[in-house]
Amino acid sequence: MKAGALALCLIAAPLAGNAAPTLSLPEGAVESGGSVAPMEGFALPVGPWTNGELPTRAVQGQVTRTAWRIEGTETTMQLFAALRSQLLEEDFTPIFECQASACGGFDFRYAIHTLPEPQMHVDLGDFLYLSAERQAATGPEFVTLLVSRSSQQGFVQLSRIGAAETRPIAIARAVAAAAKGQPPSLAEALERDGAVALEDLVFQTGSSQLGEGDFASLSLLADYLVAHPGALLTLVGHTDAEGSLAANIALSEKRARSVVDRLIRDFGVSPAQLAADGVGYLAPRASNLTEDGRRKNRRVEAVLASPR
Known part of the structure; x- marks a missing residue:
């Protein structure tokens, strides 16, 4: 997958001598939405939907969610595999990962928090999910990665839970993207x-x-x-x-x-x-x-x- 210049900063305020880790998204990626919730609890999925409930782990931190649309023909698995590899390179350790029906299908999809259509689209028969953690200089840091696609575009949502960022991802960035060819509402x-x-x-x-x-x-x-x-x-x-x-x-x-x-x-x-x-x-x-x-x-x- 050909990577473009667009990159997601996972921690925006590196300590002296440390480079801020980033994820590179493929060419054709356009930020389609986002939200920031300062220092709240987050129910981190740690297993598939089972017996009428979703197993979760309570974690704390600033919750930053960002979604992208990606033009191109990469499959859901291709998009997911490339981003998962980058997370591992940034010292994240997977906690739980699954694919569509193995996650719990409909029940899992609607038990997790996703940005609304058209910011984030999830095909219930074609999505991949990952939750992961690492020990950052500022304390524990968690991410969730959700990847799916429609017939024409790929969709990625990344949520980060951890110490407050000094340059959080703001919803205004998604609004600015509309002027740069963001797909229509x-x-x-x-x-x-x-x-x-x-x-x-x-x-x-x-x-x-x-x-x-x-x-x-x-x-x-x-x-x-x-x-x-x-x-x-x-x-x-x-x-x-x-x-x-x-x-x-x-x-x-x-x-x-x-x-x-x-x-x-x-x-x-x-x-x-x-x-x-x-x-x-x-x-x-x-x-x-x-x-x-x-x-x-x-x-x-x-x-x-x-x-x-």
Whole structure:
């Protein structure tokens, strides 16, 4: 993986004679969001979701979270492996690491703290996670690394817990990145392209019912509809090509209606602004000959109609 000039400073105030350790991100990386919480407790994951709970270790320190979007074709594993190697070179020792379903899938993803869409995207079938620690000059220091990708971009979130930094990562840096070609927000993509895939939605296995969860994309859609009371959104369900066309059209429409129901029930969206439809496997965005392609094709998209 070709490294660019962008680097993340893990500790910003080195002691005399010590160089500040950094992580280099690949070319095409753009900071998409971040937050800083001064000196708070943090529940550090130390194992997979098991028996209805996530094992954690209580640690203290300033919590700095930063997310990046990365243009390119590197797989989730390629992105993760390169960053993990750099952490080990900086004397971090892994505490726990896992991949997607081995982490606990949906339950693990929603038990950990992630920055919201579109700052950080997590594909529930394709993510890798690491928690690690080291003894720094200023005391114990911990990091968590979460890597995933969408069909077009990689996503990385790094959280650091430790002594207060003198140059913390500020949210304003993410705002400045927007002027440097940061990918558009959900609302911007919706108005630019006329449709946007809701990548964070999760349906119960073998069911048309939308899983329980605080889906960031639905909150963003609700905000958009409140701000644009004349807009009409049609939620369109898509499937892979396994099974008959009639069955897939029926399933895709039921899933779209489940999303509509959630927007009305939990977010107070007016039913007059929503519609649902399903097209089965008639509009693929990837080949149905591979599992990766079939996974990408299973989705619900929001399609924007002209304002009334």
